[in-house]
Amino acid sequence: MKHKSRSNDPCKAVSFRYKASQELDSLFQDFRLMCNDAIRIALKQKPKSRIDLIKIAYPSLKEYGLHTHYILSACEVAYSVCKNKNRVKDPYIKQAFLKLDNPSYTLNHLLLRIPVRPREFIYLTLQGSDYHLRFIDDPTLKRGSITLTGRTVSIAFSKETAKIKPLGNIGIDMNERNITWSDTTGKTEMIDISEVADLKENYKHLRANIGRKTRQDHRISQKLYAKYGRRERKRTVQRLHIASKKIVRHAKQHRLQIIMEKLKGIRKLYRKGNGQGKSFRGRMNNWSFREIQHQIEYKAKWEGVPVTYINPKGTSRNCPICDSPVATLAERKLYCPKYDKTWDRDELASLNIAAMKMACVVPQAQPSTDEAVKRNPNLGNPPSRKMEVNSHVPKSYSLSFNFLPIDL
Numbered sequence: 001m002k003h004k005s006r007s008n009d010p011c012k013a014v015s016f017r018y019k020a021s022q023e024l025d026s027l028f029q030d031f032r033l034m035c036n037d038a039i040r041i042a043l044k045q046k047p048k049s050r051i052d053l054i055k056i057a058y059p060s061l062k063e064y065g066l067h068t069h070y071i072l073s074a075c076e077v078a079y080s081v082c083k084n085k086n087r088v089k090d091p092y093i094k095q096a097f098l099k100l101d102n103p104s105y106t107l108n109h110l111l112l113r114i115p116v117r118p119r120e121f122i123y124l125t126l127q128g129s130d131y132h133l134r135f136i137d138d139p140t141l142k143r144g145s146i147t148l149t150g151r152t153v154s155i156a157f158s159k160e161t162a163k164i165k166p167l168g169n170i171g172i173d174m175n176e177r178n179i180t181w182s183d184t185t186g187k188t189e190m191i192d193i194s195e196v197a198d199l200k201e202n203y204k205h206l207r208a209n210i211g212r213k214t215r216q217d218h219r220i221s222q223k224l225y226a227k228y229g230r231r232e233r234k235r236t237v238q239r240l241h242i243a244s245k246k247i248v249r250h251a252k253q254h255r256l257q258i259i260m261e262k263l264k265g266i267r268k269l270y271r272k273g274n275g276q277g278k279s280f281r282g283r284m285n286n287w288s289f290r291e292i293q294h295q296i297e298y299k300a301k302w303e304g305v306p307v308t309y310i311n312p313k314g315t316s317r318n319c320p321i322c323d324s325p326v327a328t329l330a331e332r333k334l335y336c337p338k339y340d341k342t343w344d345r346d347e348l349a350s351l352n353i354a355a356m357k358m359a360c361v362v363p364q365a366q367p368s369t370d371e372a373v374k375r376n377p378n379l380g381n382p383p384s385r386k387m388e389v390n391s392h393v394p395k396s397y398s399l400s401f402n403f404l405p406i407d408l
């Protein structure tokens with residue numbers, strides 16, 4: 001099962017721009033029609049498997065005269081569309097796209113060759129920056145499937161990464177306006193992300209304005225919401241990338257395991273003293289915290305840096321040095337009476353996260369839960385505290401385009 005080993009390797013989709021051509025337009029069009037034909041066949045004949053659908057649909061899809069690969073690909077698309085539990089009654093594919101597996105395309109530097117019909121090809125010149133070329137020219141990376149849309153070609157790269165044996169931990173505490181990390185060597189950094197919070201706030205006002213100004217026309221308002229939603233997302237993601245990159249780089253350099261809080265739903269929504277209203281906190285948190293965790297997780301995976309999640313309960317309750325309960329001095333200041341030290345709340349939380357003092361370790365798929373708990377036997381968890389292990393395995397974020405399964 002070659003796909004099994006491949007799916008465990010970290011995977012990254014890199015998007016390239018290219019110049020559209022008319023040839024490609026008609027290929028898009030044909031492929032879309034093929035997919036929709038296959039969908040209709042699947043709905044009618046109810047095949048039991050992908051292979052089944054291919055057998056049934058092959059003769060009629062062959063009429064299009066395209067390379068066999070497109071028949072298989074259209075059947076896969078149709079099968080997964082029809083299997084989707086949330087699908088509409090009569091699913092229909094509107095968008096132009098193509099998906100090609102590795103052996104069916106060739107990529108020579110930035111020149112992409114894709115098949116159309118037997119012995120007939122389309123050549124596309126991709127536009128690549130230095131960033132893109134780093135992936136193209138890296139011989140250690142494996143190329144997986146490519147997905148073409150009207151404007152971009154997305155290439156899935158994967159690599160075999162040896163997992164780093166950690167020498168220590170880095171704990172990350174996420175807040176409204178900063179991401180604070182501390183590692184077990186005693187280094188702490190607060191990365192300011194107030195720009196992201198401000199951005200969110202601005203877009204919130206913008207959305208309110210759209211709502212007021214376009215009250216009469218639902219279609220226009222939907223269009224504008226979508227446009228500004230995309231823009232907002234793009235800008236936020238860019239800013240968070242800078243932070244996540246920095247953290248993963250530090251972890252890799254110093255061989256640290258990344259520890260994050262498993263944020264269930266809306267926990268931080270109720271964290272007061274952030275200076276924002278409730279509704280703002282809620283929206284901002286839900287999305288941004290997940291986004292930053294997602295980014296850190298996949299970047300870490302790419303670099304072979306291990307990531308562990310812990311239960312967020314009580315991360316700012318006790319002193320990281322002497323473990324006695326801390327008192328709240330001001331909104332973001334905590335005081336340890338035993339050690340006579342004042343802590344910044346975010347720093348204290350990140351230190352506690354790095355030390356994994358909290359009772360519950362929420363495991364990733366690997367390492368095993370036992371290992372994750374045993375790794376810190378000397379941290380002095382009070383025996384009364386339950387060593388409860390949450391069996392919930394967080395969703396792993398693979399960047400491969402797995403909306404179209406390719407394991408034929």
Ligand SMILES: [Zn+2]
Nearest residue numbers: 319322336339
């Ligand atoms: Zn203390």
